[in-house]
Amino acid sequence: MNIVVTGGTDGIGLALVKNLLSLNHNVKMVGKDTKKAERILNSLNNSKLEFFRCDLSEKREINELIHKMNNLSSIDVLVNNAGAIFDKRELNSEGIEKTFALNHLSYLQLSLGLKKKLEDSKIGRIINISSNVHKNYDIDINDLQNEIKYTGWKAYCRSKLLNILITYSFKKELNTNINCNCLHPGFVNSNFGNNNKNFYRFLIRFVKNLFAISNEKASLSPLYIATSKNLNGVNGKYFDKLKEVKSSKVSYDNNLQKIIWQESLKYLQ
Numbered sequence: 001m002n003i004v005v006t007g008g009t010d011g012i013g014l015a016l017v018k019n020l021l022s023l024n025h026n027v028k029m030v031g032k033d034t035k036k037a038e039r040i041l042n043s044l045n046n047s048k049l050e051f052f053r054c055d056l057s058e059k060r061e062i063n064e065l066i067h068k069m070n071n072l073s074s075i076d077v078l079v080n081n082a083g084a085i086f087d088k089r090e091l092n093s094e095g096i097e098k099t100f101a102l103n104h105l106s107y108l109q110l111s112l113g114l115k116k117k118l119e120d121s122k123i124g125r126i127i128n129i130s131s132n133v134h135k136n137y138d139i140d141i142n143d144l145q146n147e148i149k150y151t152g153w154k155a156y157c158r159s160k161l162l163n164i165l166i167t168y169s170f171k172k173e174l175n176t177n178i179n180c181n182c183l184h185p186g187f188v189n190s191n192f193g194n195n196n197k198n199f200y201r202f203l204i205r206f207v208k209n210l211f212a213i214s215n216e217k218a219s220l221s222p223l224y225i226a227t228s229k230n231l232n233g234v235n236g237k238y239f240d241k242l243k244e245v246k247s248s249k250v251s252y253d254n255n256l257q258k259i260i261w262q263e264s265l266k267y268l269q
């Protein structure tokens with residue numbers, strides 16, 4: 001299969017890339033750090049691996065990525081995995097708050113941009129990497145860009161709820177043959193949070209060293225949901241690692257799903 005993994009250059013995404021290659025899939029690894037990607041390409045030395053550079057917090061760059069990827073022969077699976085937490089509120093070049101842009105809008109923009117390719121595939125799957133922390137905060141539809149009393153944690157938790165809301169909307173809104181599911185990979189000892197400075201970075205590292213599972217173990221969840229025949233036809237589900245479970249009550253709110261879908265589309269125009 002031809003499988004796109006965003007954030008494939010580190011952490012859970014890189015472990016997933018390695019697993020997919022070991023199963024002989026063609027992997028399109030998306031990340032923003034070219035040097036890091038070159039080191040990976042050199043060390044893995046696998047002709048089935050290709051790198052696409054893109055800053056996924058930038059709509060214009062995602063459009064360029066979509067254009068390039070639509071020239072590929074086929075795409076069977078898209079894993080929207082890239083994500084980050086920002087301890088200080090940051091904006092992209094269009095003035096959009098970065099957690100919202102990267103963790104949420106990029107998932108939707110790429111999914112919509114590759115829709116035709118995925119529909120042409122026999123299996124056509126999208127996997128959105130969310131998190132159990134989506135349960136920590138509700139969405140404020142009047143504050144999607146986290147302007148009010150910003151904290152990185154709140155913005156991050158909300159973005160992971162947005163991942164679930166659009167997962168549940170995808171088939172309903174688009175009447176497509178693509179199946180779209182989301183997951184919590186576990187609490188993982190990846191590089192997550194290391195983009196921040198000082199205390200925030202130290203705190204995340206400290207807690208991860210105590211409690212987190214490895215990237216390799218965490219990647220088994222997206223690996224299963226991306227490739228298992230057991231999940232043929234399964235759509236609109238939330239998995240905790242390998243097990244289908246319920247997400248938060250608010251994530252099933254049809255009205256909220258609709259509002260988020262419509263509001264998010266406005267940002268992609």
Ligand SMILES: NC(=O)c1ccc[n+]([C@@H]2O[C@H](COP(=O)([O-])OP(=O)(O)OC[C@H]3O[C@@H](n4cnc5c(N)ncnc54)[C@H](OP(=O)(O)O)[C@@H]3O)[C@@H](O)[C@H]2O)c1
Pocket residue numbers: 006007008009010011012013030031032033034036054055056057081082083084102129130131132184185186187188189190191192193194212
């Ligand atoms: N770690 C956890 O405990 C945990 C738990 C639940 C869910 N998750 C979710 O799992 C996903 C992966 O996280 P991780 O823990 O593996 O993090 P990570 O080790 O920090 O890796 C993040 C990946 O995202 C890419 N990325 C970040 N910003 C980007 C941007 N602007 N444009 C393009 N790519 C970008 C990075 O690429 P570059 O290095 O090239 O920038 C890297 O490949 C995230 O969606 C996260 O929310 C993580």
